[in-house]
Amino acid sequence: MTRGGREKDRDDPERKCIATGESQPKAGLIRFCLGPDDQVVPDILGRLPGRGIYVSADRAQIDKAAKKGLFARAARQPVKVPDGLSDLVERLVTQRVIDLISMARKAGDAVMGYEKVKDWLTKGSAATLIQASDGSERGKTKLHPPEGNGGFIGVLTAGELGLAFGRERAIHAALAAGGLRTRVVEEAAKLAGLRGHLPTRAGGHDGGVTAMKDT
Template sequence: MSRGGRDKEKGETPERRCIATGEVSPISKLIRFVAGPAGEVVPDIAGKLPGRGLWVTPARAALEKAINKKLFSRAAKAQLTVPEGLIELVERLLVKRVTDGIALARKSGKAVAGYEKVKGWLLIEEARVLVQASDGSERGKSKLSSPPGKGTFIGCLTASEIGLAFGREHVIHAALASGGLTKRVVEDAAKLGALREESGDYPRKGRTSHER
C-alpha cells in the first residue's frame, strides 16, 4: 500500500491513514466514520456504510482531536456536524458489537461461561481467547491464564456486559474457541479496550499471556 492509504495487493490487509494522528494502520485497528445524509458524522463500526471512509485511531485523544480541530470536515472536504456525545456513542456501539459477537459464538457452540467450564476449555486447549470482567475479583481472575500468543485475552468488558452475551445478569469468566467470528470479536474488543483504557474506565488484568 502507498502512504496515501490505498488498498494493498490482493490477499493483503488494506490500510488507511488516521485523520487525527496521520499514522497508517490496518483498517481492523481503526474506527470508520462516514458522512450521513444530513451532513453529520456517523460511526460505521461494522465498516459497511456507503460513502467515503473517515478513519480514526480508537483512542479518546485521537477522537477528541478529530472533533475539536474539525478534522472530519477537512478529511471529507465538506462541512460536517459532529453529534453531541460522539465518543460515548462509539463506545456503546463497540460494546454492542463485541457482546453481539460473543453471543453469536455462544449460539454456535464456540463460547462458554463460568469458571469451571472456562477452566476445562483451557486445560484441553479448546479456548482460543480468555474473557474476564474488568470489575471482577483480581484474585479470582488470577487463577486462570490466557492461552499463549497475542490477542488471547479480552478484559475491557464489565461483568454485566459479558452477561448480556450469555443471557445472564453477570459473567466474570468466559472463553472463545478459534474461528473467524472470534477473530472479529478480538479486533473489536481491542478497539474498545484502547478507548476505555485511555479514559481509565477499565482496569487492566495483571497477567496476560503476552505480558508474562
Template sequence: MGRGGQAKARDDGAVRKCIATGELLPKEKLVRFVVGPDAQIVPDIRGKLPGRGIWVSAERDALDKAVAKKLFARAAKQAVELPQDLVSQVEGLLVRRLIDLIAMARKSGQAVSGFEKVKGWLAGEDVKVLLQSSDGSERGKSKLWTPEGARFVGLLTSDELGQAFGRETVVHAAIGAGGLAPRVVEEAARLKALRVSEGGTDRRKEKKRAR
C-alpha cells in the same frame, strides 16, 4: 518499497490514513465515519455504510483531536454536524459489537461461561480467548490462566459480558478455536484503545476518581 523506504500494503483496501494523526494504519485499528443525509457524522463500526469513508484511529486522543480541531469537516470538504457525545457513542458501539461477536460464538458452540466450564475448557480445549470481567474479583480471576498462544480480554464489565451469554452477569468466559476468535480479538483491541490509557489504567476508573 514505497517512498521513504516504507513497504507498500499488499492490498490497497487494508490500510487507511487517520485524519487526526496522519498515520497509515490497518483498517482494524481505525474507526470509519461517513456523512449522513443530514450532514451529521455517523460512526460506521462495521464499515458497511455507503459513502466516502473518513477514518480515525480508535485511540481516544485521536478521536478527541478530530472533534476539537474540526477535522471531520476538513476531511468531508463540507460543513458537518457532530453529536456532542461522539466519542462516547463510538465506545458504546464498539462495546455492542464485541458483545454481539461473543454472543455469536456462544450460539455456534465456540464459547462458554462460568468458572467451572471455563476451567474445564482451559484444561482440555483449544482456547483462543480468555475473557474476564473488568469488575470481577481479582482473587477469583487469578485462579484461571491464559493458555500459551491465546489472548486475554478483560475490558467488559460483568453486566456487559453477561449480555453476550443471556445472563445477568458473567465474570469468566472462554472462546475456542473457530472463525470468530480473531474477530473478537480485533474488536477488543479497538475498544481497549478507547477504554485503557497508555499507562494501562482503565479510563472509567480514572473518571470516577476525578469526580
C-alpha cells in the same frame, strides 16, 4: 501487533487516521461517514455507503478530530459532529463486542462460568480467555490465558459480559479458535483504546463494585 489486536499483515488494507496522520490496518481504526444531513456517523460495521473517514480507535484521537474540525477537512465540506461522539462510538463498539460473543456462544464457540472455562483451558479448547474487568482479582488469577496473540480480553464489565450469555453477569468466559474469535479480539482491542486502557492479564480497573461470581 496492531491496535486491532492482530499481527500486521502487509496484505491488510491500510487507511490513514485523520487525527494522527499515520496509516495502519483498518482493523485498528473506526470508520466514519456522512449521513444525508452531513452529520458524522460512526460506521462500526464498515458497511455504510459513501467515502470513509478513519480515526484510530482511541478516545483522545476521536475527541481531537471532533474539536479541531478534522472531519470537515477530510470530507472537504462543512459537517455536523454530534456531541459526545467518542461516547457514542464506545457504546456502539461495546455492543458490537457483546453481539459477537453472543454469536460465538450460539455457534458453540464460547462458554462462560469458571468450571466450564477451566475445562476448556485444560483441554486446550480455549484460544482466548475473557474475564470481567470488575471481577475479583483473586478469582481471576486462578485461570491462565492461552499463549499467543489475542489470548486475553479484559475490557468488558461483568454486566456487559453477562449480556452476551443471557445472564445478569459473567466473570469468566472463553472463545474457541476460529469462528468469530478474530473479530471479537479486534473489536475488544478497539474498545480498550476507547476506554483509555490496554487489555492486560489483570484486566481490572479502580472503579466499580467488584463482581464476585458468574450468575
